[in-house]
Amino acid sequence: MGIKAGRQNPLYKKHEIGKCDNIGLPFVNDARVIGKWVAVDFVKEIDDFDPLQKSYDGVLVFQLAEFFPSGELHWDTGHLLKAKWTKGTALITTGDGTFAPAYEIRTINGKEYLFIQWKNGDYVWGKRNPCYYVFSRKGVN
Numbered sequence: 001m002g003i004k005a006g007r008q009n010p011l012y013k014k015h016e017i018g019k020c021d022n023i024g025l026p027f028v029n030d031a032r033v034i035g036k037w038v039a040v041d042f043v044k045e046i047d048d049f050d051p052l053q054k055s056y057d058g059v060l061v062f063q064l065a066e067f068f069p070s071g072e073l074h075w076d077t078g079h080l081l082k083a084k085w086t087k088g089t090a091l092i093t094t095g096d097g098t099f100a101p102a103y104e105i106r107t108i109n110g111k112e113y114l115f116i117q118w119k120n121g122d123y124v125w126g127k128r129n130p131c132y133y134v135f136s137r138k139g140v141n
Contacts, residue, residue, distance in 0.1 A: 019124050021100035023084070023091040027071040030087040032105055037065045037114045037135035044131050046115045051108055062133055065116065090116060099123075101130060112137055 042056035043049045064076035073090055075081040084091040085103075092099040101117035114137075117130035 019119075019127065020098045021119070023093060023098045023100050025086045025089060025091060025100070027084075028087040029069065029071075030067075031069075033067045033085070033087075033103065033114065034069055035067060036138035037067075038138045039063050039065075039133055040113075040136050041134040042118070042131060043134060046104065046106070046132055049108070049113065049115070049132075049134050051111065051113070060133070064138070065114070065133075065135055 039060040039062050040051075041049060041054050042058075042060060044055075048055060061077050062075055063078070064074075066074045066076075067085055068074075071084050071086065073083040073085040075083065083093070088104070089100050089102055092101070099119045101119050103114060103116040105112055105114050107113075114135040115132045116135070118133050119130045122128040123130045
């Protein structure tokens with residue numbers, strides 16, 4: 001009797017070996033984050049960001065993030081992705097898992113910047129610390 005090929009009885013499940021964040025957080029409003037934000041950079045650490053010198057020279061996957069007062073979050077990557085948010089955290093479910101990337105707003109040289117953790121495979125499977133997408137408020141120079 002042979003062993004059947006395929007994935008009918010895996011030894012482990014994704015959620016058992018990868019990181020999955022708790023996205024069951026209650027909604028708490030954060031008036032400061034509401035609105036449209038445009039991606040301007042990608043950095044390893046928040047303190048690496050310099051508004052006068054772009055760190056990342058590649059194409060930014062996330063181009064726009066829009067936070068709605070209802071707790072809905074829209075990401076634009078060339079197509080719309082919908083998620084939720086609560087104060088300090090985005091709440092995202094994808095085919096790869098559940099993610100709760102923290103966000104923080106900092107004022108640098110008189111301008112607001114939104115830093116959102118980028119939790120990808122390096123975070124989920126490689127157990128690495130997340131990097132950060134940097135956004136500026138759309139329509140504000």
